[in-house]
Amino acid sequence: MKTLEIKGTPRTEFGKKSTGAVRRAGNVPCVIYGSGETIHFSVPASEFKQLIYTPHSYLVNFDIDGKKELAVMREVQYHPVTGDVLHVDFYRVDEAKPVAIDLPVVLTGNSEGVKLGGKLTLSKRKLRVSALVKDLPDTVEVDVTSLGLGKSIFVGDLHIPGLAILTPASTAICAVRMTRAARGAQAAAAKA
The missing domain is CATH 2.40.240.10 (Ribosomal Protein L25; Chain P)
Structure with missing residues (x-):
């Protein structure tokens, strides 16, 4: 940290x-x-x-x-x-007790939904976490590689060893939204 x-x-x-x-x-x-x-x-x-x-x-x-x-x-x-x-x-x-702190979210990887023309949106910039000082990372990394069109990643989907996430599990972190270009490509593929 x-x-x-x-x-x-x-x-x-x-x-x-x-x-x-x-x-x-x-x-x-x-x-x-x-x-x-x-x-x-x-x-x-x-x-x-x-x-x-x-x-x-x-x-x-x-x-x-x-x-x-x-x-x-x-x-x-x-x-x-x-x-x-x-x-x-x-x-x-206190070095012996867990501390609660807001850590920034960093998205990693190239989403499948973005490759198909979607737009990746970050909904939650920081997450409240609790851990011992020695175990606190600088950021919370979220891998979006497998995220498809119209899909979201929620706090409940994250599992980070040594870190307790205090933000509610139902909170959306990021999503791939459908764009007009992606809808047009989907419609063209459906007609073919």
Whole structure:
């Protein structure tokens, strides 16, 4: 699993006034919770570009005044008008316990349905999974080689050793849709 290194500054004052001062200084208020003590800190807003605005999922190694913490991002709050990051929640990771995280889906192979003129559509970009940190992959790979026209792959069809998929089994991941060209080819083949 990919990791990022981020330095934070501890916060001792809370409330609207102190939080506003943190944001005016170009920082984002954050919190780490989970097993152990809750830690309130701030991080420069520029540090979050590589964490939030990416399709990848990361474990984050924090250095908060010399104290090391390993966490995953849980929730981000945005300003309703400007879209600026207002607050970020992180969940502390214990190496001996499973962690739940959203992993990006990567489609592999060349679908049979696409070869016949269909269009491959991705319905679910990320899946919620649970595993020990050492067993977490960077992505969830889905092989679409045998996917035919009008067929779909559901979460329940996936079986990945060492990984528990928390997304409901009835959720569609991808499908090959029938296009006009494929319908025309099918009709022409039926007439011949």
